Amino acid sequence: xxxDFFQYEFLTRALIAGVLLGILAxxxxxxxxxxxxxxxADTLSHVSLLGVALAVFFKLPIFFGALxxxxxxGLGMEFLRRSGKVMSESILALFLSGSLAxxxxxxxxxxxxxxxxxxxxxxxxxxxxxxDLMILSLLLFVTCIFIFLGYRKLFLLALDEDLARxxxxxxxxxxxxxxxxxxxxxxxxxxxxxxxxxxxxxxVPVLAAMQWxxxxxxxxxxxxxxxxxxxxxxxxxxxRLDLPSGATIVLFSLIEFLVSYxxxxxx
Amino acid sequence: MQVMEQPIxxxxxxxxxxAAEPILDRVSLDLSKSDYIGLVGPNGSGKSTLVKLLLGLLxxxxxxxxxxxxxxxxxxxxxxxxxxxxxxxxxxxAFPATVREVVESGHMSENSILCQLGLSKCEPITHALQTxxxxxxxxxxxGELSGGERQRVFIARALVSRPxxxxxxxxxxxxxxxxxxxxxxxxxTLNKKHGITILLISHDLEIIAHEAKTAICLNRGIVYSxxxxxxxxxxVIKRLFGSRVQHIDHV
Numbered sequence: 001x002x003x004d005f006f007q008y009e010f011l012t013r014a015l016i017a018g019v020l021l022g023i024l025a026x027x028x029x030x031x032x033x034x035x036x037x038x039x040x041a042d043t044l045s046h047v048s049l050l051g052v053a054l055a056v057f058f059k060l061p062i063f064f065g066a067l068x069x070x071x072x073x074g075l076g077m078e079f080l081r082r083s084g085k086v087m088s089e090s091i092l093a094l095f096l097s098g099s100l101a102x103x104x105x106x107x108x109x110x111x112x113x114x115x116x117x118x119x120x121x122x123x124x125x126x127x128x129x130x131x132d133l134m135i136l137s138l139l140l141f142v143t144c145i146f147i148f149l150g151y152r153k154l155f156l157l158a159l160d161e162d163l164a165r166x167x168x169x170x171x172x173x174x175x176x177x178x179x180x181x182x183x184x185x186x187x188x189x190x191x192x193x194x195x196x197x198x199x200x201x202x203x204v205p206v207l208a209a210m211q212w213x214x215x216x217x218x219x220x221x222x223x224x225x226x227x228x229x230x231x232x233x234x235x236x237x238x239x240r241l242d243l244p245s246g247a248t249i250v251l252f253s254l255i256e257f258l259v260s261y262x263x264x265x266x267x
Numbered sequence: 268m269q270v271m272e273q274p275i276x277x278x279x280x281x282x283x284x285x286a287a288e289p290i291l292d293r294v295s296l297d298l299s300k301s302d303y304i305g306l307v308g309p310n311g312s313g314k315s316t317l318v319k320l321l322l323g324l325l326x327x328x329x330x331x332x333x334x335x336x337x338x339x340x341x342x343x344x345x346x347x348x349x350x351x352x353x354x355x356x357x358x359x360x361a362f363p364a365t366v367r368e369v370v371e372s373g374h375m376s377e378n379s380i381l382c383q384l385g386l387s388k389c390e391p392i393t394h395a396l397q398t399x400x401x402x403x404x405x406x407x408x409x410g411e412l413s414g415g416e417r418q419r420v421f422i423a424r425a426l427v428s429r430p431x432x433x434x435x436x437x438x439x440x441x442x443x444x445x446x447x448x449x450x451x452x453x454x455x456t457l458n459k460k461h462g463i464t465i466l467l468i469s470h471d472l473e474i475i476a477h478e479a480k481t482a483i484c485l486n487r488g489i490v491y492s493x494x495x496x497x498x499x500x501x502x503v504i505k506r507l508f509g510s511r512v513q514h515i516d517h518v
Contacts, residue, residue, distance in 0.1 A: 034362060151380050156372050159364065162352050166322050167375050168345040210363050213408060217383050219363040 010126060011239070017128040017192055018231040018249070020136040021201060024143055026223035028185050029202030031178065034158040042199035043096040044186040047073030049195050052120050053103040057110050063135060066190050070183035073099060078179050123194025125245040135188045146181055150174065155216060197246045204253040205230065211260035226256050273336055274299050275432050275464050276321065281330035283316055290316045292488045298466060303458045305479030305495055306468045312486045314468050315353070318436050322350060349425025351418065353436040360410035366420050367405050370395060373427030392427055399423035399453065415446025422453065432464045433457065451478045472498050
């Protein structure tokens with residue numbers, strides 16, 4: 001069955017995309033979870049939808065529309081958070097609902113422009129192009145370099161911002177760089193996994209890994225293993241049973257969370 | 268006559284305000300090597316603002332702050348300062364970090380991924396663990412420790428870079444009496460045996476009077492600066508808290 005699977009080029013591309021996302025999503029996701037920004041991924045993905053709508057409206061490439069709006073939205077949220085005038089969770093709600101509403105209105109007033117919004121809400125891992133793979137590979141490379149070089153600073157930021165500042169970390173610079181990275185990862189994944197599910201792929205494997213109560217680095221590596229497990233299992237099962245691939249992958253990561261949670265109840 | 272060294276911290280005519288509300292008014296103080304200074308004041312007296320200005324967490328609006336002879340804005344040798352914040356580690360119990368990772372994060376210059384994977388030779392943390400008395404906690408997760416144990420972990424983290432100045436903001440808030448006593452014994456050892464200058468911030472007069480050598484009482488401005496033992500003096504207490512407050516010894 002697996003050999004049959006690799007006869008189809010589009011399925012091979014989809015599998016490679018899934019494996020790349022299985023590393024990218026939890027690596028960025030872990031820093032979101034420990035900083036209590038779990039909903040940031042969801043918010044960014046909804047902001048990306050607005051970018052998709054704008055790209056369609058102005059006839060621009062979808063990825064650049066999603067990337068631009070995601071980065072602007074991310075920086076806008078960081079600016080508001082830093083101003084201290086709006087509570088952090090409220091900022092997420094503001095951008096999430098605001099961007100979705102704007103996207104829907106924009107599409108409604110775009111006479112003659114048809115777009116299947118559902119495909120961007122749920123994504124389609126089986127329509128991955130070579131360009132998508134190149135974008136994901138580049139994102140993975142940049143993410144690995146950034147995390148590798150800035151690991152201790154990012155760890156300290158997660159632990160305590162003031163402590164990081166007093167240890168000489170350029171907190172504002174690292175916050176902005178991290179927002180840019182998270183925005184790019186979300187924009188690069190939206191066409192594949194969809195706006196509604198990328199957040200789950202970034203967060204659920206991390207939550208599952210955290211149930212094993214290991215060190216920060218081990219949890220990071222474990223979350224990659226868990227994400228890859230759900231990507232591979234979800235991919236093959238969805239192919240065999242003709243199910244939506246993104247949703248099946250997320251369901252498998254939820255099963256892994258449940259197993260991890262129940263298996264570590266006594267700890 | 269004692270020879271005066273260059274102060275480690277020099278604060279001169281420091282004033283600060285939020286909107287039109289004055290928080291600090293022309294505060295001046297010096298910290299010299301091996302000092303053990305207790306900064307005390309009631310809630311809202313400006314203690315935390317003073318510490319934030321001292322550490323560069325807030326911009327200086329009026330006056331000056333120098334650390335080791337450099338204006339705080341230009342200061343970059345942060346490894347010379349160990350800081351233990353007031354609400355250290357606000358994360359929840361599930362935060363995935365071990366004591367080893369937290370203490371090692373005091374070495375900002377090295378790549379911790381390579382260290383943890385054993386691919387690079389890294390600065391040892393043994394001296395900090397031994398001094399703080401937490402070698403037995405090394406593999407434990409930070410979220411699973413008691414308040415007293417956590418404070419020791421963050422002291423160890425601050426000691427990793429062998430600092431000359433240790434700043435502790437209300438370090439024993441919410442910690443039981445026995446853990447507090449052990450904690451202050453540790454601070455005394457760091458000051459006397461290792462010569463580390465300590466700035467201890469607290470709202471508790473009794474702790475400062477008992478633990479510090481010198482007390483600085485803050486109520487927007489400095490209302491007392493002198494031997495910590497004199498904090499029992501009724502006059503000092505009145506200047507700090509007002510005339511309706513009386514000193515009662517802890518039992």
